[in-house]
Amino acid sequence: MARVICITLNPALDLAFELEELALGTVNRPKHAQLEAAGKGVNVARVLAALGHDVVVSGFLGRDNDGPFQLAFKHMGVTDAFVRVSGETRINAKLAEKSGRVTDINGPGIGVDTAQVASLLDTIEQQLNDAPADAILVAGSLPPGLSLPAFSELLTHLKATGVPLWVDTSGEALLRAIEIAPEAVKPNELELADWAGSTLESHDSRVNATTRLYQAGIKQALLSAGAEGVIWVNTCGAWQATPPSVQAVNTVGAGDTFVAGMLHGLLSQQDKEETLRFATALSAESVRHVGVGTTQADDFSLLLQRTRVQHLHASHTEGTL
Numbered sequence: 103m104a105r106v107i108c109i110t111l112n113p114a115l116d117l118a119f120e121l122e123e124l125a126l127g128t129v130n131r132p133k134h135a136q137l138e139a140a141g142k143g144v145n146v147a148r149v150l151a152a153l154g155h156d157v158v159v160s161g162f163l164g165r166d167n168d169g170p171f172q173l174a175f176k177h178m179g180v181t182d183a184f185v186r187v188s189g190e191t192r193i194n195a196k197l198a199e200k201s202g203r204v205t206d207i208n209g210p211g212i213g214v215d216t217a218q219v220a221s222l223l224d225t226i227e228q229q230l231n232d233a234p235a236d237a238i239l240v241a242g243s244l245p246p247g248l249s250l251p252a253f254s255e256l257l258t259h260l261k262a263t264g265v266p267l268w269v270d271t272s273g274e275a276l277l278r279a280i281e282i283a284p285e286a287v288k289p290n291e292l293e294l295a296d297w298a299g300s301t302l303e304s305h306d307s308r309v310n311a312t313t314r315l316y317q318a319g320i321k322q323a324l325l326s327a328g329a330e331g332v333i334w335v336n337t338c339g340a341w342q343a344t345p346p347s348v349q350a351v352n353t354v355g356a357g358d359t360f361v362a363g364m365l366h367g368l369l370s371q372q373d374k375e376e377t378l379r380f381a382t383a384l385s386a387e388s389v390r391h392v393g394v395g396t397t398q399a400d401d402f403s404l405l406l407q408r409t410r411v412q413h414l415h416a417s418h419t420e421g422t423l
């Protein structure tokens with residue numbers, strides 16, 4: 103069992119709607135709606151805790167609506183080390199259609215100030231004094247008020263603790279994170295396209311971009327591309343994983359499930375291919391329903407068997423690793 107600190111700087115209550123088809127500019131009446139404490143680090147924590155790890159959740163939470171989060175943390179069995187700030191945590195709408203298409207409406211979130219960022223760092227330091235951690239994850243977008251230089255500074259401090267730092271973010275924050283060279287990053291192909299300087303639609307372009315991420319100093323460079331699967335480049339080489347074909351009902355949380363699966367495998371000292379197979383199968387499991395993936399699904403072993411993992415030919419990364 104590992105101890106992991108999952109930081110969500112901008113958490114959310116996810117309001118998931120299940121619709122036949124989204125009709126713009128009119129009243130939609132979904133068959134099903136669900137409100138759940140979420141945000142990238144919270145979702146990763148949910149999966150890791152279910153897999154038996156000791157998890158601390160932190161970041162910034164609005165004081166005025168933290169009830170659903172407190173309940174969720176209790177249910178998950180994680181330690182709540184969120185810094186409370188005044189106001190309400192955002193609600194993100196997730197509109198899932200029968201076709202599998204999902205429209206995300208992610209609010210800006212509540213503002214934080216310099217003192218609250220300092221308080222977050224103190225909280226993490228306190229957690230590390232209480233007990234060592236095996237990994238720190240920073241996941242999701244930045245809340246208003248947290249500038250890019252302040253984010254870089256935060257990551258620099260976290261990296262300086264010596265605990266392997268994993269980052270999953272997007273936009274300018276991703277570019278800043280790559281500059282800091284954490285242990286691992288896991289963008290999707292749209293999120294990495296800006297940094298890569300081109301779209302990442304082809305397999306070769308994805309392998310090249312992930313290899314470049316590794317060369318930029320990121321020891322575990324991971325790129326996900328939905329149903330197309332994953333590229334992973336690390337010191338031992340490059341791998342590709344292709345998930346089994348599943349009926350996609352709601353893809354929200356797939357990336358978070360994948361990150362949690364990778365952390366689980368690596369922190370449990372599992373073999374690399376086994377780790378990648380597990381994380382990919384678990385993320386494919388997650389898209390069949392609202393929320394994160396579970397190993398409790400009846401057919402999980404079948405999903406594992408149907409996940410293809412390939413050690414890429416040396417020519418893909420020749421002279422680079």
Ligand SMILES: Nc1ncnc2c1ncn2[C@@H]1O[C@H](COP(=O)(O)OP(=O)(O)O)[C@@H](O)[C@H]1O
Pocket residue numbers: 289290291326327328329330331332345346347348350353354355356357358360381382383385386389
């Ligand atoms: N339609 C799908 N079918 C099967 N697996 C999927 C599908 N969409 C996502 N996944 C799995 O979830 C992982 C993460 O999904 P992706 O959409 O790339 O991440 P993010 O949620 O961060 O955008 C993929 O690498 C894949 O293993």
Ligand SMILES: O=P(O)(O)OC[C@H]1O[C@](O)(COP(=O)(O)O)[C@@H](O)[C@@H]1O
Pocket residue numbers: 112114115116140141142143145194208241242243244272353354355356357358359
């Ligand atoms: O912080 P951001 O980038 O707005 O993302 C937050 C959203 O991402 C999620 O964590 C889902 O992320 P993934 O689909 O990438 O796994 C939602 O729960 C949440 O609403």
